[in-house]
Amino acid sequence: MTLPNNASKRWILLAAGLALMTGGMLVGTRFLNQQRPDADPPPKDLAHEATIDLERRNYRPLSVPLDALLADTTYKSIPTQAHPLLGMAAPEFSLLKTDNTPVSLAESLKKGPVVLVFYYGYHCDHCVSQLFALNKDIENFRSLGATVLAISADAIEETRERFRMYGAFDFPVLSDPSNSVAAKYGTYAPAVKAGEDGNLMHGTFVINKNGHVVWANRGDGPFTENRTLLVEIKKATTTR
Numbered sequence: 620m621t622l623p624n625n626a627s628k629r630w631i632l633l634a635a636g637l638a639l640m641t642g643g644m645l646v647g648t649r650f651l652n653q654q655r656p657d658a659d660p661p662p663k664d665l666a667h668e669a670t671i672d673l674e675r676r677n678y679r680p681l682s683v684p685l686d687a688l689l690a691d692t693t694y695k696s697i698p699t700q701a702h703p704l705l706g707m708a709a710p711e712f713s714l715l716k717t718d719n720t721p722v723s724l725a726e727s728l729k730k731g732p733v734v735l736v737f738y739y740g741y742h743c744d745h746c747v748s749q750l751f752a753l754n755k756d757i758e759n760f761r762s763l764g765a766t767v768l769a770i771s772a773d774a775i776e777e778t779r780e781r782f783r784m785y786g787a788f789d790f791p792v793l794s795d796p797s798n799s800v801a802a803k804y805g806t807y808a809p810a811v812k813a814g815e816d817g818n819l820m821h822g823t824f825v826i827n828k829n830g831h832v833v834w835a836n837r838g839d840g841p842f843t844e845n846r847t848l849l850v851e852i853k854k855a856t857t858t859r
Contacts, residue, residue, distance in 0.1 A: 749841030
């Protein structure tokens with residue numbers, strides 16, 4: 620057997636050292652990737668999470684013809700909550716939608732009753748799930764001549780970016796980043812102390828064609844019982 624000379628030994632040792640270094644770097648990189656606390660989490664699919672939230676709330680798109688839904692006397696719609704605006708003229712507003720064109724309550728009421736929805740913004744599953752539910756049943760609202768308007772605390776740019784990612788809704792989403800309109804409808808309470816955040820609520824209002832609030836619901840969760848809204852719209856269009 621021929622023993623390696625000194626030069627061969629040096630090359631063997633060098634190669635072994637490089638192999639150890641490379642292996643150590645790979646293990647170290649793998650360890651850092653697993654342990655690094657500041658690694659960004661994978662982006663959430665908010666549209667998918669909103670759909671899951673609707674399933675948790677037992678929401679199902681309305682599949683029965685609208686006339687049959689409205690004629691069903693066994694259905695008990697969810698009653699309105701007490702609200703200072705109930706029976707009163709709905710506060711007027713004019714806000715911008717994502718294409719920077721203004722939408723006012725007064726102009727919308729010229730077409731018929733309005734369903735007005737306040738939501739937190741496009742940031743989490745329940746924040747926006749009501750809008751997905753309304754979008755699935757939007758043709759029923761249109762059949763009754765009703766306009767659906769959603770008002771968000773997000774800036775226009777934020778809503779526009781979410782639409783780019785997940786698609787737009789088939790009704791206007793208006794921007795109220797100062798929460799000034801939300802405050803008029805009692806779905807936003809300013810902070811009591813400096814440095815604290817104000818309190819936002821989900822809010823849904825049915826406004827008849829004469830501009831009066833005839834049904835209201837507020838809470839920490841979204842209102843997804845669209846059948847109730849359709850029943851209340853029908854009442855609002857037949858009651859003088």
